[in-house]
Amino acid sequence: MRQLEERAPIPRLGLAPPVAGPRLLLPLPLLLLTLNCSSFLFLSLAETMAAAAATTTTTTGAVSRRAGAGATKVSVVVPTFREDGNVEALTRRVFRATRAAGLDAELIFVDDDSGESTLATERIVRRLSEEEGYNVRVHVRRRGHGRGLSSAVLLGLQKLATADYMLVMDADLQHEPESVPDVLAPVIEGRADFAVGSRHVAGGEARDFKLSRRVISAGATLLARPLTTCTDPMSGFFALPRSTLRRAERLNPMGYKIGLELMVRCDARRIVDVPIRFKDREAGESKLTLKQNALYLVHLANLYSFKWPVAVVVVALGAVAAAVFVLYAFWVWALR
Numbered sequence: 172m173r174q175l176e177e178r179a180p181i182p183r184l185g186l187a188p189p190v191a192g193p194r195l196l197l198p199l200p201l202l203l204l205t206l207n208c209s210s211f212l213f214l215s216l217a218e219t220m221a222a223a224a225a226t227t228t229t230t231t232g233a234v235s236r237r238a239g240a241g242a243t244k245v246s247v248v249v250p251t252f253r254e255d256g257n258v259e260a261l262t263r264r265v266f267r268a269t270r271a272a273g274l275d276a277e278l279i280f281v282d283d284d285s286g287e288s289t290l291a292t293e294r295i296v297r298r299l300s301e302e303e304g305y306n307v308r309v310h311v312r313r314r315g316h317g318r319g320l321s322s323a324v325l326l327g328l329q330k331l332a333t334a335d336y337m338l339v340m341d342a343d344l345q346h347e348p349e350s351v352p353d354v355l356a357p358v359i360e361g362r363a364d365f366a367v368g369s370r371h372v373a374g375g376e377a378r379d380f381k382l383s384r385r386v387i388s389a390g391a392t393l394l395a396r397p398l399t400t401c402t403d404p405m406s407g408f409f410a411l412p413r414s415t416l417r418r419a420e421r422l423n424p425m426g427y428k429i430g431l432e433l434m435v436r437c438d439a440r441r442i443v444d445v446p447i448r449f450k451d452r453e454a455g456e457s458k459l460t461l462k463q464n465a466l467y468l469v470h471l472a473n474l475y476s477f478k479w480p481v482a483v484v485v486v487a488l489g490a491v492a493a494a495v496f497v498l499y500a501f502w503v504w505a506l507r
């Protein structure tokens with residue numbers, strides 16, 4: 172019995188205790204792997220940011236009012252879901268602004284059938300088009316033929332719009348129709364592959380926006396910043412030429428951030444930010460839900476792995492290595 176008591180103590184946790192050599196050696200490769208992964212990621216990001224910065228301009232000053240000589244044809248695509256309360260005001264204001272800027276606009280609502288509101292939207296659009304001569308139409312997606320903001324925008328851009336210069340905006344008048352010519356101008360003038368109505372450049376602002384929404388929006392913007400040099404990648408107010416859209420690779424219309432999706436998957440290099448004022452919605456209700464915020468994280472993961480497939484694997488390995496290292500360090504500390 173005495174002899175037994177004098178033997179080495181039985182290790183806790185049921186595992187052999189690390190002897191001095193391996194105790195020092197085992198964490199070393201893990202630490203090296205972690206450091207290696209971090210530096211690889213850092214270099215990849217720095218390289219891409221530098222390349223993007225070299226080819227991207229950010230306009231923070233005034234944008235010329237006349238977007239081009241003569242009547243340049245433009246398509247304005249507006250996704251709608253229960254927006255009959257905003258359709259008429261939006262139509263009148265969009266055409267007043269585009270005509271004043273010498274643009275020949277077509278306005279296309281892409282509406283996901285919502286019963287009464289869709290019928291009302293169709294009635295209003297028919298009156299505005301047939302009786303008042305506005306070049307406006309509504310495409311209604313019946314149930315079973317696709318739903319959701321992003322796929323509605325893609326349908327509008329890829330299948331319904333006829334002009335070479337295209338703009339997307341919300342129906343709820345949070346995006347001021349008076350800014351439509353300004354957002355289109357860099358694209359029409361050939362200065363941009365993609366122009367974004369931004370709240371975060373000099374002259375831009377977000378009015379009547381709740382604090383909680385500001386915080387979520389700031390966090391979401393920060394998470395997307397490595398993907399693009401745009402100051403407002405969350406914006407749904409943007410313009411692009413058809414040539415940019417043709418470069419699209421594997422578009423995935425999930426969630427609400429179709430502007431970010433297009434910027435990344437069309438490899439838009441020359442991005443111009445145009446200051447806009449973001450107002451409170453005028454009528455109807457927001458469709459932004461918690462589910463959409465969660466979907467945004469999945470969307471981001473997809474875009475990161477699209478842009479940096481190797482880096483994403485390296486980061487995942489680095490995270491696993493770091494977790495193992497922390498667990499091991501804790502185990503060694505617990506055995507002391």
Ligand SMILES: Nc1nc2c(ncn2[C@@H]2O[C@H](COP(=O)(O)OP(=O)(O)OP(=O)(O)O)[C@@H](O)[C@H]2O)c(=O)[nH]1
Nearest residue numbers: 250251252281282283319320323341342457458459
């Ligand atoms: N076709 C279609 N349009 C949608 C759908 N969901 C939202 N929209 C439209 O997309 C635009 C933006 O939606 P909002 O609900 O205003 O979302 P948001 O501007 O991000 O959020 P708020 O600031 O709260 O208004 C509006 O014109 C909506 O009508 C949808 O499922 N299908």
Ligand SMILES: [Mg+2]
Nearest residue numbers: 341343345452
């Ligand atoms: Mg809105």
